[in-house]
Amino acid sequence: MPVVPHHRDLYTVEQVRVLDRRAIDDLGMTGFELMNRAATAAFAALCRHWPEARRMVVFCGPGNNGGDGYLLASLAHGAGMAVEVIELSDVSHGDAAHARDTWQRSMGITRHWQQDASLPLADVYVDALYGTGLNRAPEPSATGLIDRINASSVPVLALDVPSGLNADTGDCPGTAIRADMTVSFIAAKRGMYTGHAATIVGILQLDTLGLPDSLWRGMPADASLLEATYLPPRARDAHKGYCGHVLAIGGDYGTAGAIRLCGEATLRSGAGLVSIATRTENIFALNSARPELMAHGVHGPQELQWLLDRADVLAVGPGLGQGAWGHALWLTALDSGKPMVLDADGLNLLAREPQRFSVPVVLTPHPGEAARLLGKSIAQVQADRFASARALAHRYNAIVVLKGPGSLIAHPDGRLDVCIWGNPGMASGGMGDLLTGVITALLAQGCSAWDAACLGVGLHARAGDLAARRGERGLLASDLLEPLRMLGNGLEHD
Structure with missing residues (x-):
């Protein structure tokens, strides 16, 4: 597929409505012409992806998304395919009604959906039930149909957005179509790249429908x-002091593995020196497993201070615990004024004792930690991940990485980037400790907090994808260490 204009730009549903309106008002196009272009683009994508398809069923709702479906059905019927339309309603309005009339004139088969009906056999199902305007659970009649489609073994092409998915937030208030492919029109909707969307959209293609670049003028993207990207090659005269000294703080009783993974990821991501402040009982194991880590037993703030004085950047939280020991080290680290990455119990302690930061800080919460930091439920965080990430960045004046499928990186000034890499195999213990180490290493090597978070999230997720080539299930956090080293040097393949 050729690269389309604005391929990295993500927009809200309201912004896409404005772009639609501009195409009509400023470019002199009709809504029906846009609908025809969308149907043509979707039919072309269907033929490319399923070239052997000869039988098709198109499921149409009463709105404009259904109109796209009726016109696609007309195109397929005209191309000699066996096409059947199943509609939720025989009442459509405006351009959708015109599209339905076009289909009716083609003399194709149309059936009204009945809850007790069986679905026709087909090579491809086309979902044109709901468009981007749906921000609630589908109606009961549509829910039954969606469940039947999902239970079938027939591949599904979704038009613009899989029905039931909130294209603004990535949330699914009810049931939703699980598409094998989605063709999105005009502009990329931000909710298609995070949250529940990961299991719903399938292969995602954007078609701008041949609209001129001037349409986007003056319309800033909501996210990207x-x-x-990579760090530039090192200077030939570089030395370990040039590459930054990281102090990783954590590893309470029974959690030495967390701080070790963080430290190893920091080394593999290019930090020159990595010290570990941990329980004395962990020192022998850390020295035996990874002698490059300079592990120190620390009983309290006094013993931590000299390590803080030597460090450029801190990683605080992996295995830290929330007891007296962890809390004392956490307070001392925050009082140091050093740039840092806070994760795990570093975040849980912050939720208990909130503060706004005046030095570069990156927070890396998963949805549960984000909920505690915001005083909300996990469901509320996930219902609008974009708003949640931005609220965290504003509340704490920090760069925030809201982890999960389609991780979000938010800046206090409102900027937000979305990660398109990563896989379900990364849902295992220790992955967050690795990410903390990667971002901290990039901070130590001179990246801004924003650049370190964006580059670190991308490297971590891409390393996970490389490691998962041998299978997602059973993937270990330590499996990412060698791919991290490779990707950090700009090497794509093992």
Whole structure:
């Protein structure tokens, strides 16, 4: 597929409505012409992806998304395919009614959906039930149909957005179509790249429908997709002091593995020196497993201070605990004024004792930690991940990485990037400790907090994808260490 204009730009549903309106008002196009272009683009994508398809069923709702479906059905019927339309309602309005009339004139088969009916056999199902305007659970009649479609073994092409998915937030208030492919029109909707969307959209293609670049003029994107970027090659006279000294603080009783993973990821991501402040009982194991880590037993703030004085950047939280020991080290680290990454119990302690930061800080919460930091439920955080990430960045004056499928990186000034890499195999213990180490290493090497978070999230997720080539299930956090080293040096393949 050729790269389309604005391929990294993500927009809200309201912004896309404005772009639609501009195409009509400023470019002199009709809504029906846009609908025809969308149907043509979707039919072309269907033929490319399923070239052997000869039988098609199109499920149409009463709105404009249904109108796209009726016109696609007309195109397929005209191309000689066996096409059947199943509609939720025989009442449509405006351009959708015109599209339905076009289909009716083609003399194709149309059936009204009945809850007790069986679905016709087909090579491809086309979902044109709901468009981007749906921000609630589908109606009961549509819910039954969606469940039947999902239970079938027939591949599904969704038009613009899989029905039931909130294209603004990535949330699913009820049931939703699980598409094998989604063709999105005009502009990329931000909710298609995070949250529940990961299991729903399938292969996602954007078609701008041949609209001129002037349409987007003066319309700033709400968010952007991360790009695959790298640090520049090191200077030939570089030395370990040039590459930054990181102090990783954590590893309470029974959690030495967390601080070790963080430290190893920091080394593999290019930090020159990595010290570990941990329980004395962990020192032998850390020295034996990874002698490059300079592990120190620390009983309290006094023993931590000299390590803080030597460090450039801190990683605080992996295995830290929330007891007296962890809390004392956490307070001392925050009082140091050093740039840092806070994760795990570093975030849980912050939720108990909130503060706004005046030094570069990156927070890396998963949805549960984000909920505690915001005083909300996990469901409320996930219902609008964009708003949640931005609220965290504003509340704490920090760069925030809201982890999960389609991780979000938010800046206090409102900027937000979305990660398009990563896989379900990364849902295992230790992955967050690695991410903390990667971002901290990039801070130590001179990146701003924003750049370190964006680059670190991308490297971490892409390393996970490389490691998952041998299978997602059973993927270990330590499996990412070698791919991290490779990607950090700009090497794509093992």
